[in-house]
Amino acid sequence: MNMGMQMLKPGEIAWAHRHTMAALRFAIQGGPGLVTVVDGEPCQMDDYDLVLTPRWTWHDHHNGTTENVVWLDVLDIGLVLGLNVPFYESLGEMRQPERLSPGEHLADRGGLVRPVWEQTKATNFPFRYPWRDVEQQLRRMADVPGSPYDGVVLRYANPVTGGSTMPTLDCWVQMLRPGQQTAAHQHTSSAVYFVVRGEGTTVVDGVELQWGPHDSFVVPNWSTHHFVNSGAGEAVLFSVNDIPTYRALDLYHEKPELSLGVQPVPPAPANVRVR
Numbered sequence: 707m708n709m710g711m712q713m714l715k716p717g718e719i720a721w722a723h724r725h726t727m728a729a730l731r732f733a734i735q736g737g738p739g740l741v742t743v744v745d746g747e748p749c750q751m752d753d754y755d756l757v758l759t760p761r762w763t764w765h766d767h768h769n770g771t772t773e774n775v776v777w778l779d780v781l782d783i784g785l786v787l788g789l790n791v792p793f794y795e796s797l798g799e800m801r802q803p804e805r806l807s808p809g810e811h812l813a814d815r816g817g818l819v820r821p822v823w824e825q826t827k828a829t830n831f832p833f834r835y836p837w838r839d840v841e842q843q844l845r846r847m848a849d850v851p852g853s854p855y856d857g858v859v860l861r862y863a864n865p866v867t868g869g870s871t872m873p874t875l876d877c878w879v880q881m882l883r884p885g886q887q888t889a890a891h892q893h894t895s896s897a898v899y900f901v902v903r904g905e906g907t908t909v910v911d912g913v914e915l916q917w918g919p920h921d922s923f924v925v926p927n928w929s930t931h932h933f934v935n936s937g938a939g940e941a942v943l944f945s946v947n948d949i950p951t952y953r954a955l956d957l958y959h960e961k962p963e964l965s966l967g968v969q970p971v972p973p974a975p976a977n978v979r980v981r
């Protein structure tokens with residue numbers, strides 16, 4: 707994985723192109739005028755919105771605001787270079803043609819109801835995850851115990867399969883309660899983190915990485931790590947990991963235990979007492 711920060715000045719456009727590297731954008735300073743067009747679909751980028759520019763999708767970025775805008779970029783460049791398939795194509799125009807009718811939007815094919823007469827597209831959507839929806843879901847789950855290693859941690863799910871955000875990369879958001887200290891563990895995957903809010907420490911192989919709002923840090927693979935929320939309020943971290951890649955290669959492993967997806971869903975009806 708590669709993580710970077712990208713800034714566009716007011717009025718700037720990053721021209722239309724596509725590449726075999728899968729990429730995602732997490733807006734840090736966005737606004738209604740910041741738009742990434744992906745395969746013809748304009749995706750607005752408000753603060754902390756996530757917009758996917760999956761492998762080989764056409765994309766161009768427009769800063770229609772009056773301020774500088776900044777977003778976090780994460781791409782699977784290292785993997786694509788290692789596999790020797792780094793293809794890039796420029797459209798030859800600054801902007802790509804945009805889909806006009808909402809009925810043509812691919813992202814709408816990932817909703818609860820879908821066209822019966824069409825084939826189902828399962829990956830590489832031009833998809834936007836609005837922060838207000840993510841925040842709302844974090845709030846709704848604020849009182850559940852969550853993972854012993856990550857607290858209340860949610861995946862940005864593929865809207866069709868429920869699986870990883872993209873075939874090679876998974877995006878997570880996690881909330882740590884005030885004073886919370888997670889259990890330490892190791893795994894073969896790596897992760898890059900961006901602090902949305904809060905203050906704390908991530909201890910990585912004995913090294914204390916102290917963080918605050920809008921800091922970023924890395925947890926390399928097979929390092930022993932745990933999180934401490936040392937701030938007065940909750941801490942919220944956005945992260946991207948390469949678990950899907952390791953799982954596809956049958957190389958994903960955790961120590962001391964497999965923690966992903968192992969807990970049962972709550973029983974129904976709720977609060978059943980077994981005599």
Ligand SMILES: [Fe+2]
Nearest residue numbers: 723725729765
């Ligand atoms: Fe790009």
Ligand SMILES: [Fe+2]
Nearest residue numbers: 855891893931
């Ligand atoms: Fe971990």
